[in-house]
Amino acid sequence: MTEPGCSLLSCGPVDEDREWTMDDYASALARWCPGCGDHAVLTAVERVLETEQLPPEQTVFVSGIGCSSRFPHYLRTYGFHGIHGRALPVAMGVRLRRPDLHVFVVMGDGDCCSIGAGHWIHAMRYNPDLVALLLDNGVYGLTKNQTSPTSPKGKASNTQPRGALLPPLNPLSVALGVTNASFVAQTGDWLPAHLYATILAASRHRGFAFVRILQRCPQYTTELFEGAVRDPGLVELLVHPDGVTVPELDRIYKNQRPHDPADLDAARRLAEPEGKIRLGVFYRNESLPVYDETRRTPSRSAAEKLTLLNAELDRYAV
Amino acid sequence: MSTASPAPSRPPERTILRVPEHTVEVVSDSGEGAQKCAQIFGRVSARMGNGVWTVEIIPAEIQPPPRTPESASGNRIRIGTRPVTNWGDHANLVVAFNEQVLLHRHRLEALAKDAVILIEDMWATHDDPDIRRAWNDAMDELGQRAYRFIPVPMEQQCLTLIDNPRRGKNMFALGLLAWIYSRDLEKIKEQIAHEFRKKSPALYDTNVALLELGHRWAEEHLDFRIEVPAIASDRPMVVMNGNQALAFGAIASGMELCSMYPITPATSASHFLSDIFEKFGGVVHQAEDEIAAIGVALGASFAGKVAFTISSGPGIALKTEFIGLAVMVELPLVIVDVQRGGPSTGLPTKVEQGDLLAAIFGQPGDAPHVVLAPATMEECFLCITTARRIAEAFRCVVMVLSDANLATGVQPFPRPAVDEHWLAQPPDLAPVREGLRPYDWDPEMGTSRRVIPGQPAGMFTATGLSHDELSHVGYTPDVHERGCVMRSRKLAVFQQMLKPPPVHGDDAGDLLVVGWGSTLGAIEEAVDRAREEGLAVSSLHLRFLSPLEPGLKEIFGRFRKVMTVEINYSDDPDAPFITEENRRRGQLAWLLRASTLVDVDCWTRVPGEPLRPGKILEALRASMPQGVQS
Incomplete structure (x- = not known):
């Protein structure tokens, strides 16, 4: 006997004929600063949702704390705006019990690379099937200009006014160093087509899709990606049929390097910036164990549970 | 035999x-x-x-x-x-x-x-x-x-x-x-x-x-x-320790996710569950740390059936921020604390009841939630279903305080007649009716119906920020105060459903001993022995610590003196520098004094072992109010 409606794989009635448009995903007007890169990411995400026709009620955005973590409030999907650094465990919990839902995580560099770094590394290793977007602007913006782990060395902030003391952490190298990492990509907020294509590839990946998005903060790190924004020569696109290809960029972005995302060693070498900003899919492997799939359990009816429970209790009977 | x-x-x-x-x-x-x-x-x-x-x-x-x-x-x-x-x-x-x-x-x-x-x-x-x-x-x-x-x-x-x-x-x-x-x-x-x-x-x-x-x-x-002659029980019995009983209770409650990180003396419950949970459609998730453990449980609760996490004092301390978040977003969550000696790493394998006040008040801000404590192995089994039901009905956090004495102690008890009604119902994913808000608080009771991802037309973003009925962030005084009132009020509603606790011994007398948790048996044995000696002593054992069970002040009024017996630290009133004013008391004593304005005394010890009934008896004799022959 199966319990009616017990399986969480089945949702409530969904209007099969309904076609979702970008407007269906938009909610409150985003309140980020004018010129903030988060606006571009939001638009790209809405485009991906539309392309994939993900029903809003079956889509969950989980975030932590920071400017970028306001993300779920600006979407008309389900959202969970939690606490600093802890978006990934919450998303893991959703994913573990609800394989029918599409789960996205939005984190800032403080969230992901500092207070929540432990969760980040372990999420890469667990490899649950979800999309994790790191909106990396190299600064703590919401708390007004403190040094982040990805702040460039020398960048002055309110906590390190004479300049950031340490070289920045490289999220790509960290991610590519984690056993069982299955998808690592980098894109930039100033290239909407590339941003869209990369998030789309991430959403189609089976496993934990980690995307670092280089994101401009018009308030505190205005100069951070300024050079690359103005000079396409400073950008190198990693191109491959298994990665992302964005033909409309070909005319301007001449630095293109063929890179097979199956090649982990090459990915690790390319993760070192060498004076260039490399955008594209560094690594992709869908043959690795996906945690929520390995932990999937049979759905049991109440009657089945009681029979099993009584059998277990028999073992402890006096 | x-x-x-x-x-x-x-x-x-x-x-x-x-x-x-x-x-x-x-x-x-x-x-x-x-x-x-x-x-x-x-x-x-x-x-x-x-x-x-x-x-x-x-x-x-x-x-x-x-x-x-x-x-x-x-x-x-x-x-x-x-x-x-x-x-x-x-x-x-x-x-x-x-x-x-x-x-x-x-x-x-x-x-x-x-x-x-x-x-x-x-x-x-x-x-x-x-x-x-x-x-x-x-x-x-x-x-x-x-x-x-x-x-x-x-x-x-x-x-x-x-x-x-x-x-x-x-x-x-x-x-x-x-x-x-x-x-x-x-x-x-x-x-x-x-x-x-x-x-x-x-x-x-x-x-x-x-x-x-x-x-x-x-x-x-x-x-x-x-x-030692045995009298065979006429009821079917089972025999197990408190952690096994907790694990059984979790299965019987219909929960399907236990998210944990290894810590003594809680972990053996997860060992037991890991062995059999998958057969029941359940998962034991060993998280990367204590914080992630509760985060995963909360995420699972957000998206479906109530989940639980199990830990001990140091782990509970790490979970504090998430507990506050769970209260704020009003998600059902069961948190089991198998207490050990503290503070810090303390006495990892030994019994103590030192987490009571931290469990109730340990979160910054006002974070009302339910705290209950089983007193026997049988109650370890039964309390999980109770906790799960309260969490669901009131969209709240329920903390269960067990301890090392219950966790590892073995006792036979009547075999629980597990029932389909104990099991959590599958989440209802029907479309949300027009106009239902994610926090559609009943203005008097503060209760509301949970909306779950997957329900069409129910989309909202849960947030740890102060919010209104629509889960829209709001920092105005009325939004924040209203949220606080609603989250608190529902616990008052819950408290009204509780019955006053029964008194062991006479309803009135010279001394009333109040206990909680695993000390039940030792206290009642000591009280029985004291009564055989002719002392007018009774006892009362609390299962709900927050909110407290009703009628306490009235019961206390029938005794000349009230005293808690607990396994946690309190200053000896006769020790140097200790005065009536600066004396730090047993944790339940503190709670009862604050909520009843009765001058509740305490006798507490932290020996790293369960209390012995003989020692409690000595304390009772010494604590009889003035003018009573002891």
């Missing part, structure tokens, strides 16, 4: 001591298996119809240096004709694998003055002069008491069957106990099969041979037997 043991072939001068209860301890070096021996003895005694309560004697390390007092590892098993509710005062019979571990128990005053001690005597004639000297010194110290020593050549006997007696003495010792207490050998063999079923049949055979060897040796050499 047992029919399987052969009738003694000895002449009738053998004494048979018939007693209503007896307390046994088995102590060895860590790793020698005294615990396994004692556990089987306890379980078989329960299965034969005796009342049983066991307490583990656990060293802090996995392999402490052998033959040291710190290495003492084993169990106390108190068996009785009637149900046994606590570990009692002193051991009447001890099986000791060496004199050092015995010394440990002696120094803790764990042994009755006339205790019978069966001790491995190989150390007296050991080749190593240091060991012989240690033996003699120990015997001098132990000789100050009137213990009766019975030397047993455990090692020598075991060597007739096996090469390494360190891995077999325990079954020989079990044989000794089986003969002394006329335990059913067939039932013991069933337990041995159960314990070693995953290992080899040869191991089973060896263990049974050692058991029979010990049994035969006892029959040929001992001049006494002990009879």
